[in-house]
Amino acid sequence: MGLREALQPTSSEQINLRDDLSAGTNVTLHFVLLGGLAWASGQPFLFPSLGPSAYLLATGDNPRAEGAYHVIGGHAVAALCGLIAYLVLADGLVVVDAFDQGERFSTDVARLVLSGIVAMVLTTVGMLWSNTNHPAACATTLIVALGLMSTLLEAVIIVVAVALLVWFHGVIVDRVQDFFGVEPEDPR
Numbered sequence: 474m475g476l477r478e479a480l481q482p483t484s485s486e487q488i489n490l491r492d493d494l495s496a497g498t499n500v501t502l503h504f505v506l507l508g509g510l511a512w513a514s515g516q517p518f519l520f521p522s523l524g525p526s527a528y529l530l531a532t533g534d535n536p537r538a539e540g541a542y543h544v545i546g547g548h549a550v551a552a553l554c555g556l557i558a559y560l561v562l563a564d565g566l567v568v569v570d571a572f573d574q575g576e577r578f579s580t581d582v583a584r585l586v587l588s589g590i591v592a593m594v595l596t597t598v599g600m601l602w603s604n605t606n607h608p609a610a611c612a613t614t615l616i617v618a619l620g621l622m623s624t625l626l627e628a629v630i631i632v633v634a635v636a637l638l639v640w641f642h643g644v645i646v647d648r649v650q651d652f653f654g655v656e657p658e659d660p661r
Contacts (some may be wrong), residue, residue: 492532495655499531499646506641507634517622518634522548522612526635529609530642532657541639547600547607548635552628554595555617563588567620585619592618 504519504527511518526544563584571581596614600606613631616622622631650656 489657491655492657495650495657496528496531498655499642499650500527502646502649503527503531503638503641506645507638510634510637516630517627518630518637520613520616520622520631520634522551522609522616523634523638525609525612526607527638530638531646541643543605543607544609544639545632545636546603546605547610548613549632550599550603550605551592551596551610551614552617552631554599555592555614556623556625556628558588558592558595558614558618559620559623561588562591563618563620564623565620567623569621588618588620589615 504523507518507523510516526548530544563581566581566585566588568585571579571585574581576582592614593611596611600610617628617631622628647656
């Protein structure tokens with residue numbers, strides 16, 4: 474098989490314009506809400522790990538998203554584990570500042586690396602023990618553990634933002650999909 478054939482979508486991977494536009498619209502609705510809230514409040518209600526969670530919700534019912542318990546619970550576990558690791562190992566440090574120094578074998582970078590490792594271990598075990606498996610939450614734990622959103626208030630905002638995302642999807646986006654008949658037929 475040549476490169477061209479390998480890159481061609483299989484019949485199950487064909488573009489479904491209706492589903493794909495629906496998913497794009499759904500993600501837009503999610504982020505208009507959270508972006509507006511961030512803009513109005515001046516608080517970080519938008520952060521990188523919301524992207525994968527919104528994508529999973531927007532692309533249709535799929536075991537990867539696993540519902541509110543997994544999405545909210547996974548991010549809650551991640552925020553808590555990231556905060557614990559950060560406060561114990563890297564309190565006061567921010568990853569972008571530490572790497573800005575360009576110093577090799579930096580103690581600050583080492584502390585942040587350890588914080589990230591410990592946060593990932595705690596989050597992995599915590600999600601498995603609580604059965605809140607949500608892969609996107611692993612990005613959340615690193616956001617917190619690396620000092621990007623590492624205050625208690627910011628950890629609470631993370632969980633509230635995720636809960637709002639899930640609520641908004643279930644109450645508003647699902648109704649919009651039903652009203653216009655655009656719920657994705659082929660979850661991916």
